[in-house]
Amino acid sequence: MAVEMHPNRSIVDALGADLRARAHGARRGVYLYFRCLGQQMKAIMAYETDFIVLLLSAVLVQLAGFAVIWAIFQRIPSVNGWTFWQVVMMYALIFVTEGVGSLFFEGTWRLSSLVYTGQFDQMLLRPVSPIVQVLAGAVGFNGLGNLVTGFVLIGIAVTNVPVEWTPGRLLMLAILIVSASVIRVAINLASAASTFWIRSPWSMVPMFVHRLGDFAKYPITIYSYAVQALIVVAVPFAFVSFFPTAWVFGVDAWSLPGLLTPLVAIYAVLMSVWLFRVGLRRYESSGH
Numbered sequence: 001m002a003v004e005m006h007p008n009r010s011i012v013d014a015l016g017a018d019l020r021a022r023a024h025g026a027r028r029g030v031y032l033y034f035r036c037l038g039q040q041m042k043a044i045m046a047y048e049t050d051f052i053v054l055l056l057s058a059v060l061v062q063l064a065g066f067a068v069i070w071a072i073f074q075r076i077p078s079v080n081g082w083t084f085w086q087v088v089m090m091y092a093l094i095f096v097t098e099g100v101g102s103l104f105f106e107g108t109w110r111l112s113s114l115v116y117t118g119q120f121d122q123m124l125l126r127p128v129s130p131i132v133q134v135l136a137g138a139v140g141f142n143g144l145g146n147l148v149t150g151f152v153l154i155g156i157a158v159t160n161v162p163v164e165w166t167p168g169r170l171l172m173l174a175i176l177i178v179s180a181s182v183i184r185v186a187i188n189l190a191s192a193a194s195t196f197w198i199r200s201p202w203s204m205v206p207m208f209v210h211r212l213g214d215f216a217k218y219p220i221t222i223y224s225y226a227v228q229a230l231i232v233v234a235v236p237f238a239f240v241s242f243f244p245t246a247w248v249f250g251v252d253a254w255s256l257p258g259l260l261t262p263l264v265a266i267y268a269v270l271m272s273v274w275l276f277r278v279g280l281r282r283y284e285s286s287g288h
Contacts, residue, residue, distance in 0.1 A: 057142065063149065065217075066091065082219045086249055089157040091217050093241040095150030096177060097184035098213075099143040107137025108188040112195035112203040118285055131276055135189070161249055176244040176258065179265040183240050184213075186268035189276060196279030209235060216241045239264045 069091060073084040101108075111134055114120040123133045154177075163169075191209035198205060212230070216237035220228050231237040239261045245251075247258025 056145065066149075066153065080219055080221045082221075083161070085157045085160045086245055086251075087218060088153055089161075089245045089248065090219070090241040092150045092153035092157060093177070093180055093244060094213060094217050095146045095153065097150075097181045097240050099146030099148075099150055100181040101184050101188050102140035102143025102146060104139075104143070105135045105185045105188065106140035106143070107134045108185075108192040109140075109206065110134075110138050111192040112200065112206070115195045115283065116199060120283070121285055130280065131189070131273065134192070135185075158248070163249060173248060176247065176261050179261040180240045180244055182265040183236060183261070183268045186265070186272040187213075187235060187237070190268075190272035193272070193276040193279045196282050213237050213240070236264050236268060 066088070069084070069087055072079075073087075078084075079087060111120070114123070114134075114137075120130075123130045126133065158165075158173075187209060188206065191206040192203075194205040195203045212235050215223065215227060215231050220231060220238050220242050223231075228238075232239075239257070243254060243258040244261055245258075246254035247256075247261075
């Protein structure tokens with residue numbers, strides 16, 4: 001007796017197989033990323049003096065920035081309604097996200113050099129996603145100093161502002177920090193992808209975009225509407241520091257957008273991957 005197959009059964013099986021393949025590919029990409037990153041860390045840790053110098057220099061630079069904020073607030077009680085510790089929180093989030101980008105995803109800063117010299121061809125010949133290889137292509141141990149300084153300042157800031165902390169609020173704070181870091185890395189990758197259009201050994205686009213992050217160290221309400229639109233919509237640095245801080249400290253006028261930070265992180269990742277792939281289709285090697 002013949003068994004009649006449901007016409008949608010094959011479609012469900014195909015979708016299930018596709019999802020399993022995608023999940024396997026994602027797990028493999030994460031595994032290979034950490035393997036590549038581990039090798040980079042071993043190479044750098046072979047020079048302990050350089051590691052210590054990078055760590056200390058990063059801490060000193062960030063503390064110097066903190067000292068500037070402290071000096072400003074010695075003369076004024078608030079900046080457009082924002083208190084000293086609220087601004088410190090914004091500053092600290094920039095430190096943390098910079099630290100994540102440098103320590104774990106420093107390879108984005110090497111992309112222009114790899115494309116210009118033709119070394120990027122090697123990545124295309126390997127059975128690993130070029131994006132994974134770029135992200136894991138270098139380690140910036142100065143990022144560890146940024147992370148340490150940032151988390152210390154976050155801890156001090158949240159204890160100096162009267163906020164009722166609950167397990168849910170602490171969990172949301174962790175989600176916001178992770179989302180902010182993802183946004184920062186996605187912005188770095190998207191700006192680095194500009195090298196597929198602008199052929200030079202050291203593209204200035206990533207550095208220009210990086211400097212836009214300095215606007216996010218302070219409340220965006222002190223800037224013109226044009227600057228606000230730039231760092232909220234075009235390059236969403238405001239979701240790295242300003243909006244998460246507003247939510248954490250319950251600033252009603254700006255706290256709601258802070259809850260959108262995880263969604264903005266997903267959007268930033270999708271856009272950066274899309275830009276990278278579009279640029280990759282334009283890649284024609286170094287021409288040497």
